[in-house]
Amino acid sequence: xxxxxxxxxxxxxxxxxxxxxxxxxxxxxxxxxxxxxxxxxxxxxxxxxxxxxxxxxxxxxxxxxxxxxxxxxxxxxxxxxxxxxxxxxxxxxxxxxxxxxxxxxxxxxxxx
Amino acid sequence: xxxxxxxxxxxxxxxxxxxxxxxxxxxxxxxxxxxxxxxxxxxxxxxxxxxxxxxxxxxxxxxxxxxxxxxxxxxxxxxxxxxxxxxxxxxxxxxxxxxxxxxxxxxx
Numbered sequence: 001x002x003x004x005x006x007x008x009x010x011x012x013x014x015x016x017x018x019x020x021x022x023x024x025x026x027x028x029x030x031x032x033x034x035x036x037x038x039x040x041x042x043x044x045x046x047x048x049x050x051x052x053x054x055x056x057x058x059x060x061x062x063x064x065x066x067x068x069x070x071x072x073x074x075x076x077x078x079x080x081x082x083x084x085x086x087x088x089x090x091x092x093x094x095x096x097x098x099x100x101x102x103x104x105x106x107x108x109x110x111x112x
Numbered sequence: 113x114x115x116x117x118x119x120x121x122x123x124x125x126x127x128x129x130x131x132x133x134x135x136x137x138x139x140x141x142x143x144x145x146x147x148x149x150x151x152x153x154x155x156x157x158x159x160x161x162x163x164x165x166x167x168x169x170x171x172x173x174x175x176x177x178x179x180x181x182x183x184x185x186x187x188x189x190x191x192x193x194x195x196x197x198x199x200x201x202x203x204x205x206x207x208x209x210x211x212x213x214x215x216x217x218x219x220x
Binding site for chain 1: 143144146148153154155156157158161199203204208209210211212213
């Protein structure tokens with residue numbers, strides 16, 4: 001039982017480049033979330049999904065897109081990376097909305 | 113959005129009980145209160161969740177008064193390994209706000 005895994009763990013991009021972060025969970029959870037955490041700050045919700053094929057915007061969705069084609073996977077895309085998107089990105093999943101969230105180890109992204 | 117307010121930081125010594133209070137004045141009727149712990153370079157980890165009165169598990173207790181406008185996380189006999197940031201959250205899915213949390217430093 002791997003829980004929530006994230007790929008990659010680290011990435012450096014140049015401004016304008018694109019990339020996709022992959023989140024996978026093996027707990028059959030309906031709800032999945034993408035957060036970003038900047039130094040000394042709490043987590044901010046980017047996008048979330050309440051089930052396969054559904055996505056919704058969170059607190060800071062601009063500059064990001066997401067897809068949930070399979071229940072176990074939640075992808076976060078950056079179409080044109082900007083230095084302001086330098087952050088640590090965490091994925092999480094939960095069985096119920098408002099229920100316990102299980103977090104992945106995070107992806108540290110630097111945009112130069 | 114149910115905004116929460118917590119102390120920025122707290123200090124304690126090993127073996128002491130630590131109480132972290134969170135204010136959530138505009139909590140909705142259906143909202144649960146959830147606490148998470150985060151170590152550096154790791155994702156948050158669930159500690160405890162409650163709706164009213166008192167909830168206890170193997171690591172912590174959560175006290176919620178009748179008006180539910182605040183809650184207190186109680187950590188009994190803390191150790192050095194409890195040094196972390198603690199977040200209080202209320203609400204569901206898109207209404208969850210982590211805030212900056214409370215940085216707990218435990219000294220030997």
